[in-house]
Amino acid sequence: MIRERHLFGPGPSNTYPEATSALARPLLGHLDPVFLEVMDETCEMLRTVWGTSNARTLPLSATGSAGMEAAFVNTVHPGDVVVVAVNGLFGQRMCDVAARCGAEVVPVEHEWGRPVDVQRVVEAHPSPAIIAAVHAETSTGVRSDIAALGAAKGDALLVTDAVTSIGGIELRADDWGIDVGYAGTQKCLGVAPGLAPFTINDRAFERRVEKPQSWYLDLGLLGGYVGEASSSSLQRTYHHTAPTAMVASLHAGLARVLEEGLEQVWARHESAGAALQAGLQEMGLELFAAEGHRLPELTTVRVPEAVDSAKVRRRLLEHHGIEIGAGAGAYAASVWRIGLMGPNARPDAVLLVLAALREALDHA
Numbered sequence: 336m337i338r339e340r341h342l343f344g345p346g347p348s349n350t351y352p353e354a355t356s357a358l359a360r361p362l363l364g365h366l367d368p369v370f371l372e373v374m375d376e377t378c379e380m381l382r383t384v385w386g387t388s389n390a391r392t393l394p395l396s397a398t399g400s401a402g403m404e405a406a407f408v409n410t411v412h413p414g415d416v417v418v419v420a421v422n423g424l425f426g427q428r429m430c431d432v433a434a435r436c437g438a439e440v441v442p443v444e445h446e447w448g449r450p451v452d453v454q455r456v457v458e459a460h461p462s463p464a465i466i467a468a469v470h471a472e473t474s475t476g477v478r479s480d481i482a483a484l485g486a487a488k489g490d491a492l493l494v495t496d497a498v499t500s501i502g503g504i505e506l507r508a509d510d511w512g513i514d515v516g517y518a519g520t521q522k523c524l525g526v527a528p529g530l531a532p533f534t535i536n537d538r539a540f541e542r543r544v545e546k547p548q549s550w551y552l553d554l555g556l557l558g559g560y561v562g563e564a565s566s567s568s569l570q571r572t573y574h575h576t577a578p579t580a581m582v583a584s585l586h587a588g589l590a591r592v593l594e595e596g597l598e599q600v601w602a603r604h605e606s607a608g609a610a611l612q613a614g615l616q617e618m619g620l621e622l623f624a625a626e627g628h629r630l631p632e633l634t635t636v637r638v639p640e641a642v643d644s645a646k647v648r649r650r651l652l653e654h655h656g657i658e659i660g661a662g663a664g665a666y667a668a669s670v671w672r673i674g675l676m677g678p679n680a681r682p683d684a685v686l687l688v689l690a691a692l693r694e695a696l697d698h699a
């Protein structure tokens with residue numbers, strides 16, 4: 336028997352109970368008309384949380400990183416210039432993925448903990464095919480202004496990583512000019528890991544790679560099964576076995592979020608994050624991310640001088656059942672990452688993590 340954990344790290348977070356109970360329903364086949372209805376409703380609810388009317392909005396059958404892979408493998412033609420805003424680990428990963436697709440990558444490096452500098456990014460190259468940026472950098476706890484980037488992108492396609500922003504903070508794909516977006520289920524959406532909510536508009540789909548290197552993530556092939564498929568379920572064709580239980584779980588999680596109201600859910604994340612950040616500062620701890628650009632759902636805090644970061648995390652886990660994250664990259668031992676995502680964006684979770692951290696620091 337595994338003791339229940341409070342998942343207050345950078346993801347996965349604890350899940351909404353509705354999402355978890357959906358996993359116990361009788362399993363449906365991936366071409367069952369009842370399942371196809373669940374799939375269609377899931378795509379429709381995903382449009383709402385993405386803030387898009389894109390027909391091609393669907394849950395890819397893999398985690399957020401596969402969403403990243405799908406974004407680039409379907410849009411990068413060999414030799415294309417891809418400008419990537421790098422202000423953390425996931426921006427770095429975008430460079431790697433785009434390069435493997437044959438892109439000429441132009442990374443625009445930022446100091447970690449700072450938001451994306453839109454001016455520098457758009458001036459990095461006169462005519463890039465793609466500009467890519469992370470909306471919520473989970474490695475540093477920083478929010479970047481995607482709307483400003485979308486307004487300045489010119490003819491380039493804008494690829495956006497919304498893994499840690501979807502269902503947590505304001506996200507408006509169409510209004511902001513996002514052409515291709517990918518996300519994950521296990522952060523603010525409060526669903527277990529396993530699917531990548533994905534959206535691509537007509538402009539990007541028309542410029543897509545006809546026969547991408549990846550068969551599994553080929554959006555042209557996937558379209559026959561989800562998204563643009565005919566409303567008649569009989570015309571759906573088999574591509575791969577959709578993880579039907581996971582889709583049912585995402586369906587239930589999205590319904591839970593939309594029932595509460597998207598803006599209310601955003602407000603709940605904002606106030607939990609603000610309370611946590613105020614509490615940490617009252618304890619004399621120093622926040623890592625630049626003021627004014629801090630994510631409410633993922634807080635980065637500096638480990639005090641002379642404190643053993645791993646020892647504190649171990650005590651939190653063993654004595655309090657609380658998981659928080661170590662820092663990313665060069666900050667592995669000097670920063671903690673505390674996530675309050677999905678059902679954890681609540682005042683009681685704030686009090687719990689602050690009290691436990693105080694106790695663990697007293698024993699450090």
Ligand SMILES: *Cc1c(COP(=O)(O)O)cnc(C)c1O
Nearest residue numbers: 398399400425471473498499519
């Ligand atoms: C977690 C995360 C990913 C990767 O998602 P996986 O589900 O771990 O594959 C990508 N980008 C950001 C910003 C993330 O936080």
